[in-house]
Amino acid sequence: MVEAVRTTGAENVIWDLSVFYSSVDDPAIQRDMDSLSAQVDDFAAKYRGRVAQLDAETMVDALKELEVIYDRSGRIGSFASLLFSTDTNNPQYGAFIQKVTEYGAQLNQKLLFFDLEWNQTDDEAAANLLADPTLGQYRHYLEAERRYKPFQLSEIEEQLLVEKSVTGRSAWVRFFTQLTSAIRVDYDGEKLTLTQVLTRLHDADREVRRRANEAITAALRDKAMELTYIFNVLAADKASDDKRRGYPSWISSRNLSNKAPDQVVEALIKAVTSAYDIVARHYRLKRVLLGVDELTEYDRYAPLPMKEADSFYTWEDARGIVLTAFEAFSPRFAEIAGRFFSENWIHAPVLPNKRGGAFCSGTVPSAHPYVFVNYEGKSNDVMTLAHELGHGIHAYLAAEAQGIFGMHTPLTTAEMASTFGEMLVFNNLMNREPDPEARLGMLAKKIEDSFATIFRQVAMNRFEDGFHTARRSEGELPTDRIGDIWMQTQQAMFQDSVNLSEKYRIWWSYIPHFLATPGYVYAYAFGELLVMALFNLYRERGASFVPQFIDVLAAGDSDWPEQILAKVGVDLTDLNFWNEGLAALRSLVEQEEQLAREVYPEKF
Numbered sequence: 001m002v003e004a005v006r007t008t009g010a011e012n013v014i015w016d017l018s019v020f021y022s023s024v025d026d027p028a029i030q031r032d033m034d035s036l037s038a039q040v041d042d043f044a045a046k047y048r049g050r051v052a053q054l055d056a057e058t059m060v061d062a063l064k065e066l067e068v069i070y071d072r073s074g075r076i077g078s079f080a081s082l083l084f085s086t087d088t089n090n091p092q093y094g095a096f097i098q099k100v101t102e103y104g105a106q107l108n109q110k111l112l113f114f115d116l117e118w119n120q121t122d123d124e125a126a127a128n129l130l131a132d133p134t135l136g137q138y139r140h141y142l143e144a145e146r147r148y149k150p151f152q153l154s155e156i157e158e159q160l161l162v163e164k165s166v167t168g169r170s171a172w173v174r175f176f177t178q179l180t181s182a183i184r185v186d187y188d189g190e191k192l193t194l195t196q197v198l199t200r201l202h203d204a205d206r207e208v209r210r211r212a213n214e215a216i217t218a219a220l221r222d223k224a225m226e227l228t229y230i231f232n233v234l235a236a237d238k239a240s241d242d243k244r245r246g247y248p249s250w251i252s253s254r255n256l257s258n259k260a261p262d263q264v265v266e267a268l269i270k271a272v273t274s275a276y277d278i279v280a281r282h283y284r285l286k287r288v289l290l291g292v293d294e295l296t297e298y299d300r301y302a303p304l305p306m307k308e309a310d311s312f313y314t315w316e317d318a319r320g321i322v323l324t325a326f327e328a329f330s331p332r333f334a335e336i337a338g339r340f341f342s343e344n345w346i347h348a349p350v351l352p353n354k355r356g357g358a359f360c361s362g363t364v365p366s367a368h369p370y371v372f373v374n375y376e377g378k379s380n381d382v383m384t385l386a387h388e389l390g391h392g393i394h395a396y397l398a399a400e401a402q403g404i405f406g407m408h409t410p411l412t413t414a415e416m417a418s419t420f421g422e423m424l425v426f427n428n429l430m431n432r433e434p435d436p437e438a439r440l441g442m443l444a445k446k447i448e449d450s451f452a453t454i455f456r457q458v459a460m461n462r463f464e465d466g467f468h469t470a471r472r473s474e475g476e477l478p479t480d481r482i483g484d485i486w487m488q489t490q491q492a493m494f495q496d497s498v499n500l501s502e503k504y505r506i507w508w509s510y511i512p513h514f515l516a517t518p519g520y521v522y523a524y525a526f527g528e529l530l531v532m533a534l535f536n537l538y539r540e541r542g543a544s545f546v547p548q549f550i551d552v553l554a555a556g557d558s559d560w561p562e563q564i565l566a567k568v569g570v571d572l573t574d575l576n577f578w579n580e581g582l583a584a585l586r587s588l589v590e591q592e593e594q595l596a597r598e599v600y601p602e603k604f
């Protein structure tokens with residue numbers, strides 16, 4: 001690396017993928033691909049044309065076979081994508097992931113008949129089968145699959161869409177990943193990655209932040225033509241899919257896959273956009289505390305000038321903090337999270353061509369989840385680690401209890417354990433801190449993290465809404481038109497508390513979620529507000545809440561989210577529930593204002 005970075009101890013924290021294969025050259029990969037192809041052919045020969053006639057017992061047999069097939073293909077796919085994420089410019093990994101993507105598409109085409117035939121079963125026969133207790137844990141998969149029925153096409157059309165997505169949607173998303181990973185930002189005479197310069201927006205020195213903002217803007221403007229084109233192509237691709245399938249709006253397919261009714265999502269968006277004053281209140285306070293005349297985009301993440309704003313956490317510190325906080329909540333949480341560290345299920349260092357950001361990959365039940373972070377020793381990194389380990393615990397519990405069909409929760413509840421894990425770590429740090437000034441700093445940071453999850457994601461959803469709607473009615477959109485939609489939706493969130501400059505106009509262009517999973521972002525807000533409500537329940541009920549919550553996590557995707565959450569007394573259909581989550585956030589900002597007046601009476 002060009003710049004001198006303090007070592008964190010995360011430099012050598014590299015995951016061990018040998019549960020899958022020894023390396024990209026492992027001959028077992030090709031052998032597995034060949035034998036899996038044969039297994040899929042056998043499966044198709046056995047069940048094609050018969051799915052609608054299967055009784056409950058043979059249906060369970062078929063689903064058990066499918067489970068094995070998905071697990072085996074998931075092992076190959078997980079290995080390829082995990083490898084690729086650590087070195088996106090490695091041509092061998094690139095070729096391998098492309099090969100696996102094409103191979104996976106071939107398998108999917110051969111297996112498509114199963115879900116299609118099941119959905120062609122008439123409603124009465126399907127209802128009879130679903131009522132049979134023999135189905136056991138496989139029932140919800142079949143029941144849930146039926147919701148796509150009105151939007152499904154003929155088998156040949158479905159096959160074509162899968163086949164063409166390899167060189168269409170998937171190819172463009174991969175190109176975007178490679179393009180943005182290869183961007184080198186000119187910063188103080190050095191060539192740095194986007195991730196490295198984005199970190200500087202959290203620097204205490206305003207001049208550092210201003211230069212980082214300028215450098216990133218210049219790097220993104222330099223790629224504006226390519227990025228604008230990719231955004232337009234993928235929006236048009238989505239519009240044509242949606243039209244062919246008959247989805248009423250750009251967000252409908254996402255809501256359906258989230259198992260979230262349109263009205264629930266609309267209520268969430270309405271509740272959050274109506275509470276933008278909470279954002280403005282916090283940033284007005286922040287301006288006073290920073291002692292500047294006006295806040296602009298590069299002040300959003302400025303640390304408040306307090307003790308410990310610059311604290312540095314080694315990898316060992318982070319591990320200790322996270323495991324202690326998890327242990328206090330539930331020994332089971334700590335036990336599972338502990339395995340990620342002791343058995344090398346984490347990839348932690350920042351490396352030149354490594355993907356930015358962080359994620360957890362659940363992989364498959366016959367293996368275990370993996371966590372991917374870019375650890376630099378900031379308190380933010382500790383919270384991110386807790387977040388991803390929360391996902392890891394969720395995936396671990398659900399895979400164990402439900403198998404492959406029930407382990408992938410919809411996006412709305414996917415953030416439940418991760419956000420809860422972050423909250424546990426935050427409260428643990430707060431309780432240990434005797435100094436009110438340091439507590440104020442932590443509280444402000446927690447508030448900004450929650451804003452990033454709730455308000456920023458909803459503001460980004462407003463951007464997506466404007467962008468997709470405009471692309472559908474206006475045709476191909478110029479960079480500046482997309483910039484207009486971005487500025488308008490983001491400024492609305494800050495009201496008059498932060499003045500976004502013209503430089504910010506291009507900052508929509510590097511955000512991967514918009515392309516890889518359109519409509520995804522509101523799920524973060526959903527999840528965080530849900531966790532605020534759950535956390536209140538934990539406070540009220542104490543230890544008796546813990547096993548119930550673990551049950552909810554282990555339930556994975558085995559039922560509709562509202563049914564699963566009913567187990568802890570949350571009513572997702574009650575619209576007022578969103579406002580309760582927001583009230584909890586508003587009270588955090590009130591605490592912050594009060595603490596600030598105590599610590600710095602001279603500033604008010």
Ligand SMILES: [Zn+2]
Binds near residue numbers: 387391415418
């Ligand atoms: Zn997450």
